[in-house]
Amino acid sequence: MERSNHTVTEFILLGFSTDPVTQRVLFVVFLGVYSVTVVGNITLTVLICSDSRLHTPMYFFTGNLSFLDLWYSSVYTPKILVICISEDRSISFAGCVAQFLFSGGLAYSECYLLAAMAYDRYVAISQPLLYSQAMSIKLCAFLVVASYLGGFINCSIVAKRIFSLNFCGDNVIDDFFCDLFPLVKLACGRKDGFRAVLFFCLASNVIAPCVLIIASYLFIITTILRIRSTQGRLKAFSTCSSHLTSVTLYYGSILYIYTHSRSSYSFKTDKIVSIFCTVVFPMLNPMIYSLRNKDVKEALNKVFRKS
Structure with missing residues (x-):
């Protein structure tokens, strides 16, 4: 990406704290969360691929969704762990661009994927006899690919606009990753396009999928009320x-960040919400979709019995 008009060659990520003891505690916590995230998402993905009843x-x-969450968490957590145990808090300009592009692309892709899953639930409830025909493998694959394409194309547009700004002053980001609000806060000169x-x-990546999800659930509720x-x-x-x-937790945290953090992004409460959205939420999804699902639990018990 063109950056000839930038004098900043790297950024400094402050994270949560500079206290060594607090940093060690945070390292253990984040390492534990990331380990559970990796194991949980890989296990759920392998179960779904290996058990024919889950096809x-x-x-x-x-x-x-599990594959996306695994990738999504891996964009942030390794860098957070390095910051916690190392005095080096720097990230290069190119690294910041890459982190912003991948994190934003995956986050927006998840918005679209959750909307596709809502449509799938609507078809399953409203047309149970034609469900397998209506939701063919081609349509499912198309919705997944479209989710990724939509997320990364939109994020590329946003990244091009953000990183075309001039970063000629302070390079300290009061956060643990390169995100929209702290980057714009650091930019100098005109910010008319922000x-x-x-x-x-908000419109293309959050509101539009959210409207589709709400519409799907309105139809779902109408169908459920007709059941005697x-x-x-x-x-x-x-x-x-x-x-x-999943929708409530994910969209709730995203809407909070976009609507609340315009003028006070450096507050610790905003960082906690960001941590939940980027690190904790990918860990919760496998639990949400396995502990409350009979088929997944039976498939997991089957694996344990074979072992």
């Missing part, structure tokens, strides 16, 4: 509970 559209999307970039991020038996309603709702939990 359905719903688990196809779940497996791709609001346009922020609106683009209470047991049938509970069964239909249980198929959506895991996805609904």
Whole structure:
């Protein structure tokens, strides 16, 4: 990416604390969270790929979500661990661009993927007899590929606009990774396009998928209310509970960051929300989709029995 007008060659990531004891504690915590994230997401992905009973559209999307979360967490956590145990808090300009591009691309891809999963749940509940035909493997693959393409193309547009700004002064980022708000805060000169970039991020990558999810669930609720038996309603709702939990946690944290942090991003509460969205949430997803899912638990028990 062109950066001939930049005098800043690297950035300094402050992280959470400079206290050595606190840093060691944070290292142990983040290492534990990342280990659980890696093991959980790999296990869920392998289970879905290996067990023929899980070869359905719903688990196809779940497996791709686990793969995305594993990649997403790996963009941030290794650098956070280095910051916690090393005095070197620097990240090169090119490294910052790469981190911003991959983190944003994966985050936006997850927004689209969660919307695709909502549509899958709508089809499963509204058209159970035609579900396998309506959600063909070609359509599922198309939705996953479109999610990645949409996420990375949109993030590339945002990254080009952000890193075309002049960074000629302070290079200290009051955060643990290269994100939109702290980078714009450091830029000097005119920032007329920042609001346009922020609106683009919200509209195309957050609001649009969120509208699709809400519309899908409105149709789902309408369909569930038409079911006469209470047991049938509970069964239909249980198929959506895991996805609904993921959507609430993920979109809740993203909307908080974008709407709350315009003028006070350096506050510790904002950093905690960012940590939840980028590090903790990828760890929770395998638990959400396995502990509350009978098929996944049976597949896991089958593996344990064979072992």
